[in-house]
Amino acid sequence: VDETALAIERLYRDRYVRFRNGVAPISGSYEAARDAVQEGFARALRSSHQYAGRGSLEGWVWRIVLRTALEQRRPGKLEELPLDEVDLVLVEPERDFALTVAVRALPPRRRLIVFLRYFADLPYQTIADALEVDVGTVAATLARARQELTVILDNEGVRP
Amino acid sequence: MTETIDQLIEARFDRVASQVDDSEWSDVLARARSIEPTRRRARARRSVLPIRFALAGAVAAVALATTAVAFGWPGAVVDFFKAQPAPESVKQFFAAHNTALPHGLNPNTTLGQPREVMTATFDAYNSPPTNPTLHTLYVAPTETGGFCYLWTDYGGGCADAENASAGTTNPPARPLGVEWLAGDYATFTDGYVRSDVQTVQTRYADGTSVTLPVTWVSAPINAGFFAYVVPPAHQTTSNALSSVVGLDANGNVIGQDNIGVTQPLDQSVLQTLPDGTKYSLPRRADAAKATEPFKFDTATGGHAYLWVMPRTGGGSCYLYSSGSGGGQGCISLQELQQLPPVNGGLDANSNVFFAQVKSGVATVELRYADGTSQRITPVDGFVLAAITAGQANAAGAPPVAAVGLDQDGKVVGTQQLQR
Numbered sequence: 001v002d003e004t005a006l007a008i009e010r011l012y013r014d015r016y017v018r019f020r021n022g023v024a025p026i027s028g029s030y031e032a033a034r035d036a037v038q039e040g041f042a043r044a045l046r047s048s049h050q051y052a053g054r055g056s057l058e059g060w061v062w063r064i065v066l067r068t069a070l071e072q073r074r075p076g077k078l079e080e081l082p083l084d085e086v087d088l089v090l091v092e093p094e095r096d097f098a099l100t101v102a103v104r105a106l107p108p109r110r111r112l113i114v115f116l117r118y119f120a121d122l123p124y125q126t127i128a129d130a131l132e133v134d135v136g137t138v139a140a141t142l143a144r145a146r147q148e149l150t151v152i153l154d155n156e157g158v159r160p
Numbered sequence: 161m162t163e164t165i166d167q168l169i170e171a172r173f174d175r176v177a178s179q180v181d182d183s184e185w186s187d188v189l190a191r192a193r194s195i196e197p198t199r200r201r202a203r204a205r206r207s208v209l210p211i212r213f214a215l216a217g218a219v220a221a222v223a224l225a226t227t228a229v230a231f232g233w234p235g236a237v238v239d240f241f242k243a244q245p246a247p248e249s250v251k252q253f254f255a256a257h258n259t260a261l262p263h264g265l266n267p268n269t270t271l272g273q274p275r276e277v278m279t280a281t282f283d284a285y286n287s288p289p290t291n292p293t294l295h296t297l298y299v300a301p302t303e304t305g306g307f308c309y310l311w312t313d314y315g316g317g318c319a320d321a322e323n324a325s326a327g328t329t330n331p332p333a334r335p336l337g338v339e340w341l342a343g344d345y346a347t348f349t350d351g352y353v354r355s356d357v358q359t360v361q362t363r364y365a366d367g368t369s370v371t372l373p374v375t376w377v378s379a380p381i382n383a384g385f386f387a388y389v390v391p392p393a394h395q396t397t398s399n400a401l402s403s404v405v406g407l408d409a410n411g412n413v414i415g416q417d418n419i420g421v422t423q424p425l426d427q428s429v430l431q432t433l434p435d436g437t438k439y440s441l442p443r444r445a446d447a448a449k450a451t452e453p454f455k456f457d458t459a460t461g462g463h464a465y466l467w468v469m470p471r472t473g474g475g476s477c478y479l480y481s482s483g484s485g486g487g488q489g490c491i492s493l494q495e496l497q498q499l500p501p502v503n504g505g506l507d508a509n510s511n512v513f514f515a516q517v518k519s520g521v522a523t524v525e526l527r528y529a530d531g532t533s534q535r536i537t538p539v540d541g542f543v544l545a546a547i548t549a550g551q552a553n554a555a556g557a558p559p560v561a562a563v564g565l566d567q568d569g570k571v572v573g574t575q576q577l578q579r
Contacts, residue, residue, distance in 0.1 A: 007438045009185065014481045016183035030178050038184070042191030050315035090176060099172055118173035123487065149169055 004048040007057055012041050015058070022062075022120030023069040025088040025111075036072055040065030059129020062122070066130060088112055102149050113138060114145045167505070181460075237376040238277045246274035246298045254300050254308060274300035274310075278375040280387035282348050284314040289347060289389065297387070301380040309352065309385065319383070322354055336360075336406040336415030345400035346419050347390050354383040357406035357415060362388060366399040433467060433479075444490050445477035446470045453539035458483035458510040458546055466514070466544040480514055480544055482507035491516065496541075501564040501573025504543070511547040513562065513577075520572055521564035529557050 012019075016037065023040075024033035044051075044061045051060050088111045090100045103111055116122045116130065117138075124142070128135040246254075254274050278297045283289030299309045305321030319337055335355035341348040353360055353374065363369045374384035390401050406415035431447035432438055441447055450469035458464050462483020471477045477490040491499070496516075502524055504515020517524060517538045524543050526534040536545045547558055564573040 003438050010437060010439065012183065012185060012188060017179065017181050020182075021177045024178070030180070034182055038187050039191055041188045045188065045192040047315075049313070099176060118170050119177055121170070121487075123489070146166065146169065 004051050004057065005045055008041065008044050008048060008061060011058055011061060018120045018122075019062075019065055022116055022122070023065060025090065025115050025119070026066070026069040026073060028073065032072065033069065036069035037065055039072075040068035043068060055129035056126055058122075059126045062116075062120075062126065062130035063132070088115060106145055106148060110141050110145045110148075113141045114149070117142055181462075237378055240275055240277075240299075240378045240381050243275035243277055243377075246276055246300075250274050250298050250310065250312075254298075254310070274298045277377050278385060278387075280311075280350075282314075282387060282389050284311070284341070284348075288392065288395070292389075295387075297375075297385055299377060299381055299383075299385070305380075307381050307383065311350065311387075319352060319354075334415060336404070336417060338404045338417035338419075340401070340404075340419055342419070345390075345395050345397075347395070348388070349390065349401065349404055349419075350385070350387040351404065351417075352383045352385050353406045353415065355406075355414065356408045357384070358409045359407040359411075360384070360386050361405050361407065362390065362401055363403045363405060364394055364399050365397065365402045368399070439479060439488075441479065441488060442477065442490055444472045445479075445488075446472060450479075451540065453542065454480075454544035456546060458512055460510050462510050464510065464512050464544060464546070466542055468540040468542055476541060478516070478542060480542075482512035482514060482544075483510035487514075500575060502562045502575045504562060504575065506547070506558055506577055511558070512544065513547060513559070514542075514544050515562060515575070516542050517564055518573075520566050522567045523565040523569075525563045525565055526559035526577075527561045527563060528559050534559070 019037045019040075020030060020033045023036050024030050027033040027036050041061070041064075044064045047064075051057060088103075088108060090103060103114065106114060113127060113131070116127045117124075122130070124135050124138045127133075127138045131138075251274055275298065276296055277299050279294055280297070281292045281294050283292045284295065293313065295314050296312045297309060298312075299307055301307050302318065306319045308318040317337065317339065322335065335357050336351065336353050338349060338351040340346045340350075349362065360372045360374050361369045362372060370388075372386045372388050374386045376384040394400055401419055403416055403418045405413045405417075408414050431441045431445065433447050433450050433452075435452070439447070446469050447467075450467045452465055452467050454464070454466040456464050460483060462481075464481055464483045466478065466480040469477050469479075471490045471492065473492065475490065475492040475494075475496060477488070479488040496518065499516065499518070501518045501521050502515050503517070504513060506513050513526060513536075515524060519541065521538060524536045524538060526536070526545075526547070528534075534545070534548050536543045559577055561577055562575045563571055564575075566572050
């Protein structure tokens with residue numbers, strides 16, 4: 001029995017909606033995000049034996065799903081996650097224009113961390129595992145993003 | 161204050177997020193099976209001209225198809241083109257991973273070129289090791305000047321064409337690539353070296369070091385490979401493996417990977433809950449002693465549950481699902497004292513409330529804007545409850561506050577809720 005595969009299935013059943021919503025800003029639509037999540041989990045299953053307990057399993061799967069979504073959006077070989085190049089946006093901006101504008105004002109990498117924190121509801125450590133950055137970097141980035149979001153939304157007369 | 165802003169922003173995002181659950185696990189399985197990687201048990205084989213390295217720990221590493229030609233590296237070198245070609249199944253594995261594998265493992269390896277370069281005995285699944293088995297290392301060049309490697313029944317990685325100035329921005333291009341397995345401490349390490357690296361050493365927290373045997377592989381690979389089982393004696397904080405370094409001919413460190421030895425209990429490992437399900441949980445969480453005080457189906461068709469288990473060092477750990485989301489964590493007794501009496505929130509997707517409460521809270525009362533309320537009795541310091549459908553829907557709003565009451569019904573804490 002591949003225990004990691006079982007855990008991946010459990011993760012999928014428990015967190016699917018979070019995964020899809022988390023990658024939707026990368027994929028550009030919920031439909032494309034669903035495809036990225038399905039394919040990403042399939043890749044994770046295929047390479048489950050490569051997960052050796054370094055970092056959280058969820059962070060490892062997130063890394064695969066994010067890479068899948070980025071590859072689908074920008075086909076070709078990816079040596080690293082091009083986090084600074086991808087323009088992430090809310091997929092249905094009409095739902096909250098003020099939030100859309102506020103998010104777009106953030107730098108790309110900060111924007112992705114914001115989406116993973118607030119859209120996908122990920123804890124700091126999982127974000128760090130997913131993006132292969134230090135957890136302190138995540139905390140510092142979110143602290144700055146939080147300040148910027150608050151200021152921008154305040155300026156528009158719209159409290160978060 | 162930060163937490164309040166955090167919750168407000170999160171609620172703002174929650175309002176614009178899609179709540180439709182269009183998951184389909186069978187589709188994931190079908191996709192996974194469309195390119196099934198080959199995993200095979202390593203087999204014992206006769207080497208063409210074996211050179212047995214000094215036993216290092218419990219590892220017996222054997223270089224295959226070696227040559228006496230000097231390539232500038234110390235010791236024997238495997239002539240890549242004289243090495244045993246990989247079997248078809250391994251070639252297929254590399255081919256599949258050209259397109260399928262993430263994290264740098266989709267590198268356009270040169271198909272038809274994978275070669276067998278060494279074997280080693282180690283336990284790829286248990287740390288500390290309990291069942292060491294023989295593994296074979298296959299290496300294949302890539303079209304871009306790098307290489308990929310695969311340990312049977314373990315895994316592998318890829319290295320870009322070397323770039324000495326890559327620094328930390330592009331780890332696969334560095335002169336030293338290190339992987340390791342760890343329980344509380346590292347028990348096994350493997351990797352590759354190249355550039356001017358002449359010697360590989362494991363270094364320990366007590367200041368000692370061990371020089372590892374390296375299997376060098378000629379062009380087009382131009383790299384050395386190592387696999388090393390850390391001796392059982394090096395399994396304490398004071399003498400655990402702390403780094404792997406690559407040294408040049410003058411003994412200068414030109415590549416180094418540090419292996420954290422602090423707080424190993426916070427490292428996540430796959431654990432088994434009492435009902436047999438597997439989860440990646442911090443080692444600090446005692447999953448074998450977990451209880452499941454809450455378990456129910458949500459109104460939206462999801463499965464909600466909460467597992468609570470002791471935390472090594474005091475406090476508790478938890479794992480919960482609200483049916484559409486969830487979380488896990490460990491909280492020490494000291495951290496618990498710093499939390500408000502009721503510390504939780506609503507899952508807007510499934511109408512489920514989750515909270516951790518202090519010991520003085522005997523009842524959690526969810527209060528609605530229309531004046532109605534719902535009472536929940538904490539178990540083991542937690543509550544997980546479905547929001548009563550009539551209140552959530554008939555009143556047109558979810559609860560606005562979670563109030564902690566003591567045994568006498570006195571309010572000991574109130575948490576305002578954001579949907």
